[in-house]
Amino acid sequence: MLIVGILLCYLLGAALMLLISRRYNISELVGYSFLMGIAVESVIMLFFDVVGVKITSGSMIAANMVLTAAALGINFKNLKELPTQFQLPKFELKHINFVSLFFIAIMAWLFYAVSVKCLFWPATDHDALGSFDKLGRVIALEGKLKISLYQWDLQGAAGVYPPLFHAAFAYAYVFGATIAKIITTLFFLSLLLVFYNLVKEAANETAAAVTTFILMLTPEMFAHAALALGNMPTTAYVCAGALATFIWIDKKDQKYFWIGATMMAWVIWIRSDTVVFTAAALLIVGIDFLKNKYWKKAISYGAVAVLPFIIWFLYMKLKLQTTTSGRFDFGVGYNAERFDLVWGYISAMLFAGQHGRIDGGQLYGISFVVFFVLLAVNLVWLYKKENRSTVLTDRWQVLLFFFASFIAYTLLFYFIDEKAQQSPLYSLMESSFKRGIFCFVPVALFYATTNFTAAKFWRAVERFRTGA
Amino acid sequence: MAKQPAKSSGKKPATTASAENSSFGYVLRNLALVVVFGLVLLIVDQKNKKQRELPELTNEFYALRQQGTNQQRLIELYNRIMEIQNDTSFTTRLLRGYNFVVHDVAIAGKETVEKVSAELHSKGLDSTAYSLYEAKMRYKVGTYDFLKNIVNTTPENAVILVPKGDSVISNNSKYNFIYEMEWLEFFIYPRLCINIGDEEKYPDLAKRASHVLILDGRGYEKLKYNVPVEQRPADALLPINEPPAGIQTP
Numbered sequence: 192m193l194i195v196g197i198l199l200c201y202l203l204g205a206a207l208m209l210l211i212s213r214r215y216n217i218s219e220l221v222g223y224s225f226l227m228g229i230a231v232e233s234v235i236m237l238f239f240d241v242v243g244v245k246i247t248s249g250s251m252i253a254a255n256m257v258l259t260a261a262a263l264g265i266n267f268k269n270l271k272e273l274p275t276q277f278q279l280p281k282f283e284l285k286h287i288n289f290v291s292l293f294f295i296a297i298m299a300w301l302f303y304a305v306s307v308k309c310l311f312w313p314a315t316d317h318d319a320l321g322s323f324d325k326l327g328r329v330i331a332l333e334g335k336l337k338i339s340l341y342q343w344d345l346q347g348a349a350g351v352y353p354p355l356f357h358a359a360f361a362y363a364y365v366f367g368a369t370i371a372k373i374i375t376t377l378f379f380l381s382l383l384l385v386f387y388n389l390v391k392e393a394a395n396e397t398a399a400a401v402t403t404f405i406l407m408l409t410p411e412m413f414a415h416a417a418l419a420l421g422n423m424p425t426t427a428y429v430c431a432g433a434l435a436t437f438i439w440i441d442k443k444d445q446k447y448f449w450i451g452a453t454m455m456a457w458v459i460w461i462r463s464d465t466v467v468f469t470a471a472a473l474l475i476v477g478i479d480f481l482k483n484k485y486w487k488k489a490i491s492y493g494a495v496a497v498l499p500f501i502i503w504f505l506y507m508k509l510k511l512q513t514t515t516s517g518r519f520d521f522g523v524g525y526n527a528e529r530f531d532l533v534w535g536y537i538s539a540m541l542f543a544g545q546h547g548r549i550d551g552g553q554l555y556g557i558s559f560v561v562f563f564v565l566l567a568v569n570l571v572w573l574y575k576k577e578n579r580s581t582v583l584t585d586r587w588q589v590l591l592f593f594f595a596s597f598i599a600y601t602l603l604f605y606f607i608d609e610k611a612q613q614s615p616l617y618s619l620m621e622s623s624f625k626r627g628i629f630c631f632v633p634v635a636l637f638y639a640t641t642n643f644t645a646a647k648f649w650r651a652v653e654r655f656r657t658g659a
Numbered sequence: 660m661a662k663q664p665a666k667s668s669g670k671k672p673a674t675t676a677s678a679e680n681s682s683f684g685y686v687l688r689n690l691a692l693v694v695v696f697g698l699v700l701l702i703v704d705q706k707n708k709k710q711r712e713l714p715e716l717t718n719e720f721y722a723l724r725q726q727g728t729n730q731q732r733l734i735e736l737y738n739r740i741m742e743i744q745n746d747t748s749f750t751t752r753l754l755r756g757y758n759f760v761v762h763d764v765a766i767a768g769k770e771t772v773e774k775v776s777a778e779l780h781s782k783g784l785d786s787t788a789y790s791l792y793e794a795k796m797r798y799k800v801g802t803y804d805f806l807k808n809i810v811n812t813t814p815e816n817a818v819i820l821v822p823k824g825d826s827v828i829s830n831n832s833k834y835n836f837i838y839e840m841e842w843l844e845f846f847i848y849p850r851l852c853i854n855i856g857d858e859e860k861y862p863d864l865a866k867r868a869s870h871v872l873i874l875d876g877r878g879y880e881k882l883k884y885n886v887p888v889e890q891r892p893a894d895a896l897l898p899i900n901e902p903p904a905g906i907q908t909p
Contacts, residue, residue: 289689410756
């Protein structure tokens with residue numbers, strides 16, 4: 192039964208992705224379909240909860256069939272052209288990228304190994320039992336999102352998070368799963384496939400394979416591929432939304448506009464603190480709008496990306512009768528002690544240093560170090576060897592997104608009310624902040640691979656590889 | 660560039676030869692890059708080799724120290740462990756996480772699964788999906804049997820009073836997070852729980868309290884009967900109003 196549920200989710204996601212574009216390869220479609228499908232499943236659950244329909248396997252199958260049929264029906268005319276446009280892989284010798292194949296083979300084994308671990312063990316992490324997995328199980332049992340535990344504050348910290356992640360667990364339980372961690376595995380697969388294809392679009396296949404390998408092996412994130420926590424799935428949405436938006440700003444390809452907007456919308460449908468990414472995306476789209484003056488597109492992007500935030504805010508206020516406000520203390524102002532503490536952790540995380548129980552190298556490997564080294568190399572190269580004006584314009588959208596969202600994310604923790612959170616700041620930095628940093632890894636690696644100097648390097652590698 | 664086809668018969672056409680050559684060259688160049696990248700990965704793995712020695716060295720060190728024999732080897736082990744631990748160079752710090760990923764999470768994680776899986780199978784614990792799930796939970800959560808006992812001995816509408824996690828309880832790993840209501844609720848749902856001291860916050864729930872969870876001797880004050888000190892177990896689940904059979908109240 193679980194297989195039926197997963198297949199329906201993929202079908203729904205694929206039907207919706209095909210509304211956006213028909214130009215996908217198989218791995219791209221598989222990656223996006225799950226992200227889109229499971230997000231829409233959570234929207235269906237919210238809708239059922241509001242209108243009073245019980246969430247069961249029957250009601251979910253019916254909703255899936257109706258929505259998939261509707262999406263395919265609307266798109267019927269265009270889909271007739273699909274067989275000619277769908278990109279099937281080529282198997283001629285000169286089309287095989289052996290370097291890419293080498294890395295994909297290692298990644299496939301690592302993915303297999305971590306998935307064996309993930310699918311075998313039940314969720315036993317503190318936050319999974321106290322929140323995500325519990326919410327999933329009880330939603331499936333009670334057939335509604337606003338479960339009885341809210342009455343006694345027993346829902347756990349994720350109870351005020353938007354429902355995507357715990358609803359994904361509920362979806363698996365509704366379809367009879369004993370352990371719902373197949374959801375974690377599919378999120379990890381989607382993250383890798385989406386990142387690979389987006390980097391490939393902006394650079395080339397070899398660069399994409401090497402960079403995806405580095406992303407996959409980011410130590411702490413790889414460990415999360417066997418857990419039932421929401422940070423890695425959040426990273427998958429930030430990766431898809433942000434990178435597609437960067438490519439759209441670059442190439443003005445309609446496909447990436449809608450992928451960017453919808454995935455960015457799901458970013459705030461999975462966690463609330465990810466609003467910093469949506470804000471950063473709106474900032475770069477806003478700046479690009481000022482340069483190119485496209486009213487309709489800018490408004491569409493903003494509306495799509497912000498809509499889930501409004502829906503969840505209203506649901507919390509009207510149905511759950513709770514808010515996430517009051518968890519911040521903006522009266523802190525500038526506090527040197529607090530600033531030093533936050534900065535100590537940040538510098539350890541970003542520059543492979545050590546602070547408290549944080550070892551940046553152990554957690555994120557070379558990801559951020561490579562980003563900063565290549566940022567410096569690229570700026571120096573552009574200044575000395577190329578047109579100096581490009582220093583400010585090369586991949587400006589990626590850098591602005593990275594730094595704006597990082598500063599905003601840091602400020603969220605700087606201003607956090609320790610009493611309301613029932614946890615000291617250092618502990619929050621060593622747990623929540625540390626895991627939230629995952630979301631920046633794909634963005635940092637995307638820049639590291641696609642900036643002017645790196646792109647030049649990867650083009651040279653490609654010229655050598657193909658003998659062109 | 661593609662050459663014109665050769666006119667003489669019996670010889671291989673030049674285009675085919677050229678295509679084969681270029682295909683050969685293409686594969687060769689690709690393989691050269693694979694070798695380069697492979698070497699980089701190998702160097703990283705070799706750099707982390709020392710890290711992999713650490714668990715074995717530490718185990719041997721503690722075993723020898725317990726036996727109190729072979730002082731020479733003990734000193735050697737100590738020096739080697741310190742040498743590895745003191746290597747905090749930038750590259751070591753940058754790369755050792757990859758050792759954790761490949762050797763601890765992926766390889767050791769998979770091996771553990773295979774080992775535990777075989778062990779559970781040999782005990783017949785994988786006869787149903789649920790029995791397998793329970794066996795795995797027992798493996799991971801130390802208090803699982805205690806928690807199952809709560810479920811088995813209370814009605815579904817039970818409300819359980821639980822002591823808060825003070826420094827003694829919360830620092831004793833045998834309790835896992837049993838003193839945290841959100842964590843405990845996962846195991847006992849649809850039964851409800853409330854921390855002792857939070858009764859004013861949830862008066863309706865407090866009124867419905869039917870049981871008290873005794874942890875490390877804490878919680879007896881909430882019972883509506885007295886349990887003689889000599890009969891008090893450190894950890895137990897007791898009905899709040901009447902003593903269970905087996906407890907003699909004064």
